[in-house]
Amino acid sequence: MTTPTVAIGALGGTIASTSSATDGSEIVPTLTAESLVAAVPGLDAVATVRAETLARLPSPSLDEPTIMRTLLWAQAAVDAGAAGAVVTQGTDTLEESAYLLDLFWDRPAPLVVTGAMRSAGAVGADGPANLLTAVRCALAPVSRDRGVLVAFGDEIHQARWVAKTDSMSPSAFRSPAFGPVGRCAESLVEYAAPPARVPPLRLSRGQETGDPRVPLVATYLGDAGYLLDAIRPEDVDGVVVAGFGAGHVSAGTAEAVGRLARQVPVVFASRTGSGPTGRAMYGYPGSEVDLLARGAVGAGWLPPVKARLLLWALALRGPVPRADVATAFAERGRL
Template sequence: MSRPVLAVGALGGTIASTPSAAGGSAVVPTAGAAELAAAVPGLADLAAVRATTLARLPSPSLAETDLLGALAWARAEVGAGAQGVVLTQGTDTLEESAFLLDLLWDSPVPLVLTGAMRAADAAGADGPANLLTAARVALAPASAGRGVLVALAEQVHAARWVSKTDSMAPAAFASPSFGPVGRCVETEVRYAAPPPRRAAALAVPGDRAPAARRPRVPLVATHLGDDGFVLGSLDLAGVDAVVVAGLGAGHVSTAMADVVGQVAAVVPVVVATRTGAGPTARATYGYPGAELDLLDRGVLGAGWLPPVKARLLLWALALTGPLDRGRVAAALAEHGAP
């Protein structure tokens, strides 16, 4: 019986990191996809692996265009017969990469992201175990049709809900609002429910966004005592939309609300909650800067999307044309709710 084909692509990150100099403790991404796959006991018995090094970058240096390139690679691998696709990268931006790819992934074949919290030479390095888990998830029949998944620490998360919730802990990922969708126990992948309904994938004009058409969607976080200085300082020329990481259920100060309204008269503005879980409110609070006031000023609530994912939704939407409030509202209704 022939083994299934598994495509493994590597972008860099801690999972690919080794000491930068002899005797030093600081690590940098150096390993490629073939080296990562070779370090996983039992992976070659599980599947015929096609390994491709896409980049050797720390994840803070990844850009949306790098992910569009990874998307093109993953689609080509599926077209060439891969039954599952795994992408490795650094954990700092992994939740954002997974969500952006999920917005654009239009295949039932599983695309699974994984990484590591400990470098390859560290005691208790978690990279090989996470890569093996991701491979099992990618090849599991029950993973089909679930879109992009994230597999770390033997848990499976949906790209829409996963977040990095700890800066250094080995178990750094969670889905705060709804929990993981599955687990890998021994060698089996188990899901608690059938695949959910998936929103239609957003269109991508070619494999990469031309430099001249790369969308620009700033993200501004508010805070205690914010008078709107940072938001009001933005040069809106060339800006497609703005996301505000709001307080509580999507709130800002009275002074900030005036500035938000002024910006919303020029480009679409979306307010998300910075709390890390739960949605923006729609009809609870009516004071200046609360959701009812912001809605009256033309601002949109991000629903269940955290600020970084709301920003990516607008960025991907802007790839295919100018944004207006109607387009953004429709996209948030489709992608910002369970």
């Protein structure tokens, strides 16, 4: 019996890590994509696999250009006939990689990202099970037109909402605001709602190779804005501020936001982990009303790291007027 084809691209991470120590400590990424595939019993009965090692990096060493190259690889794979594509990587930056891919993924075929919290040689390694779930998700017709998905622990999450919420637990991935969109149970992939996504961003040829500078600055008790004032506008393409509560900052930081927003796009997001930025509730200096009046843009439901990626993606096309930033965040930061 002929099985559908799935492309698997490996970037490294815990799922590909092994240890040379007798106690299994100090793991590093060593396994190839072919090795990951070979470790999944019965995978050949589910799919014809095209495996490729794209990188063998620890998650913190991934960057936007690497993920954009991964996007091109996945697009080429489905254009060549794969029913879907799977990317394996480390978990520390998985939520960011998945969202960046989702911003530009323009094929109806599924692109699924997965990884592992336990290394390949650990007792109870979760990599093989997660990879099998990801493949099943990528091949399921009901996964089409859903953009980029994250498969972890038999749950399926939208890249837009998923976050790593625990540093060690095998069930580290959650969608804090709304929960998973689907499940894989007894090999059957099911979703709670029909597909619904924001159209992907478009790039002109060559723009995908850019690398804008968009720093993320988190506020804190006693912050007076000196970190923002230390940023030279000519050195950045935009700035994201992770604020208290619904995106609030101190009065001093608000003044720094205003100075910076006159020269480059500034977006404020909530550092809470769930919930949107405010629009009209508070009116004190540093509130959402004040920041909007100073020229900053609210991130809506997007958390700081994803707000930063959206601003980075917009900046790939060159300088972005505040009105265009506001429009993009109004569209992609809503429910």
